[in-house]
Amino acid sequence: MTKITALSLSIALALSACSDDNQMTTQTQGDTTVAASNDKPEVTMTAEQASEKLNQLFAENFEEGLALNPIQATAIGDKRYNDQLPNFLSPEFQKKSHDFTVKWLDKIKSIDRGLLSGQDRLSYDVFVYQSEMQLEGEQFPGHLIPINQSNNIASFFAQLGSGKSLQPFETVEDYENWLKRVNDGIAVMDQIIINMNQGIEQNVVQPKALMEKVIPQLKAHVVESPEDSVFYQPIANLPESFSAEDKERLTAEYKASINQQIVPAYQRLHDFIKDDYLEHARDTFGLSEQPNGEAWYNYQLKTYTTTGLTADDIHQFGLDEVARIRAEMKQVMKEVDFEGETLAEWFAYVQSNPEFYYDNEEDLLQGYRDLQTKVNKLLPTMFDIEPKSDYEVRAVEAYRAESSAGASYMPGSPDGSRPGVFYVNTFNLKGQPKYGMETLSIHEAAPGHHFQISLQQEVEGLPMFRRFGGLSVFSEGWALYAESIGKEMGMFTDPMQYYGRLSDEMLRAMRLVVDTGLHAKGWSRQQAIDYMMENSSMADTDVISEVERYIAWPGQAVSYKVGQREISRLRAEAEKALGDQFDIREFHTQVLIDGALPMPVLKTKIREWIKTKEQS
Incomplete structure (x- = not known):
């Protein structure tokens, strides 16, 4: 999981700027456009002027936003506000945040989208999308439940x-x-x-x-x-x-x-x-049990998937994926000549066999540091870009380890002065099996979260709100997609490491079932725990932590598989259309180089790239 803390997330959401296709009425006049809104004078603008004005507004918006969001400033290495922390839960701040979003949404929409092209149109769409999603979410009282065991x-x-x-x-x-x-x-x-x-x-x-x-x-x-x-x-x-x-x-x-x-x-x-x-x-446990909870959960799904998928769609997707992955796990059982016949027997075997686990924290951490060296050498086979910044491996701090996820990532600063951090939870070493290390390293570090987020921060041509913004469906979808290319990259040569890959994918598939089960279908906490224990070899402490995380953070957990599926589908589409012209490194660059995008925007971008390649 990308490291998005409660505080930074809340402030970032309060300030994110956002869209559907709502646009101003325009009258085209040659190569200029007269943009008209209800209460504003007409402004004649050329395409070049529109681009210049748009990027000027983005720069002003980001600068003003830093004063409202000092944590983001600190995170990107801007020290001007390191002595400040706004009371972002107060009514005064919420009003200020609302006014900020409305003001900048109006300013951006005063520019005719029809005059924009390329990155400018992409930035416009992302900004408007995020702003309008933020305003839509203000109807739900998240500020009344500001802490839990996961987002504290x-x-x-x-x-x-x-x-x-x-x-x-x-x-x-x-x-x-x-x-x-x-x-x-x-x-x-x-x-x-x-x-x-x-x-x-x-x-x-x-x-x-x-x-x-x-x-x-x-x-x-x-x-x-x-x-x-x-x-x-x-x-x-x-x-x-x-x-x-x-x-x-x-x-x-x-x-x-x-x-x-x-x-x-x-x-x-x-x-x-x-x-x-x-x-x-x-x-009770589901968001649907809160006042207006069904609409609230639907908003959460829309936020975290950037799609129109319903809870029923996602639940069925999860059931199908769980069945598929179970079948692949059985193939691994045969490959390693396991004597048992059922997955339940297999799960018990991998949970109880001491050879699959470290008995001290430092050996586990060193194992991940060794993987860091190994993976870095393999990256050029699949990528022709790489981030300048590095990352380090650390144990999750003791005071928060018991209720934290098994691993997470905290981005570094864009200038590389503060490296990214791949946090490993060593609270229960049985929750960190050796066979899961390759896939977890790929997901949290490279070419997963560290790779994607660092590249995004380092793209100087992007507006600042895109360099330092994020969408769970993109970042988590990319990290899970990165796991899926591990074999192509030269990883998972050991069948048990490949089982680790399947085990982690199973976790993400179960999330689709459990998250929607809890928040839309009336599942209890115990029902969710039982389902995950039945379909995985996860330690019981990890299962409980995961289920309680989904209860605390409705909808976020479904973003992984939804995002991965979209990226994989786009890759398959590009491979089919381009044939011998398809270059996996070029495709990966196209996915990553513009930062986190809503899935519909990414789909449009990749399809336009495919058309350009076909015509060249």
């Missing part, structure tokens, strides 16, 4: 302050910036309580099973001594270059901040959830 703003805040995440701790000013950002962060955590109380009043509440997992996450930050806090780590690693006076001053200020601000804030939130919220939390 409080845990993200701890990541920021740990000295091992987005927030830089290199200069004295960096250290001072964090102390200022803490003040804002405390306001956000207190706003969580306000909003969740409003949720109780409106009967918009989280499932109890999820919130019980939040309590220990918060408790981990309620420490007796500041030295025991993750927020103290920047002080424990003070640069040697700092003066003795600065070291003494900063140490005292950080201790005071931890004791007087941070720990009390976590204690307040912990006590509220444990002593008050839990008794109001619901025993």
Whole structure:
């Protein structure tokens, strides 16, 4: 899973700009167009002027957006707002976000789309699409359920302050910036309580099973001594270059901040959830159980797939894929001369055989670092582009490991000064089988998330909102597609590693069934767990974590297979149309070079490329 934290996601969504084909009325006059809107004067503009104006607006929009979204600025290495963290859950911020989206949508739509071509038209469509989706989503009260065990703003805040995440701790000013950002962060955590109380009043509440997992996450930050806090780590690693006076001053200020601000804030939130919220939390699990829940879930599916697929469509797609993958798994059983006859026997065998698992964390992490070297050597066979930035392998931090996914990726900075991070969850080593390492490395790192996101950030010709934006169906679809080309690339030569590939694809197929089952068909948490245990060799702790993630994040999990299917279909279409002209490296460049695109836009782009190739 791409690393999109609760905080960065919420702010990014609040500011994303978005579309269907709604356009202004235009009157074409030769090579110019008179654009007319209800209350605006007519503006005559040439195609060249339209392009120039559009890109000027994109630049202004992104610049203004950074002031509203300081976390994004920090993430891309822009330090101007590193001392700020807006209270993005407050009514004032939500109003500001709405006005921002409406203002910039109007500005972009004042340009006649008919005058645009190439990248400009692509950027226009993506911007309008995202903005209109954002406005459509404002009818649903996500701000009343702002945290859960998977998307936990409080845990993200701890990541920021740990000295091992987005927030830089290199200069004295960096250290001072964090102390200022803490003040804002405390306001956000207190706003969580306000909003969740409003949720109780409106009967918009989280499932109890999820919130019980939040309590220990918060408790981990309620420490007796500041030295025991993750927020103290920047002080424990003070640069040697700092003066003795600065070291003494900063140490005292950080201790005071931890004791007087941070720990009390976590204690307040912990006590509220444990002593008050839990008794109001619901025993149901699906989004359809919330007020207006069916429409809310349909919006989630539309958001995460960028298609018109219904819950029934997706559920059936999942059932079909689960059946197909089960058949392929049985072929692997034969290939390795497994003596059992059923998949249940096979699953029990791979779960219990110690040769498939590491017995210490460092060996597991080193195994992934060795794969990093191996895969990097194979990439040129399938790609004629590669990112400049590198990535590193890290264990998921202990305070969030129990409820986190098995792996995730956090993008680096576009200038390469901060590498991307491939996080591996070592909480349960039985959840990290050796046979799953090749496929997981491909998905999270290269040529999956790290490869795709880094390339997107490095394409200087794209507007900034496209370089640093994202769509789950594209990024997750690409990462799963990357797994599917592993054999072509020279991976999965060991049948067990190929089983690992099938095992991970099975996970994504089961997600289609379970996500729609939970949120549209009334499935219980236990029903979802039983289904996944029946169809996989996953550790029970991983199954529980996955199911609870789908409960917490409706619709996101279906984006993987939907995106992969679309990309694979486009590849098959290109291969059939171009025959000997088809070059897999060129196709991959065409998919990746324009950043994350809605699936209908990607389809149009690839088909136009095919036509161009056919005519050449």
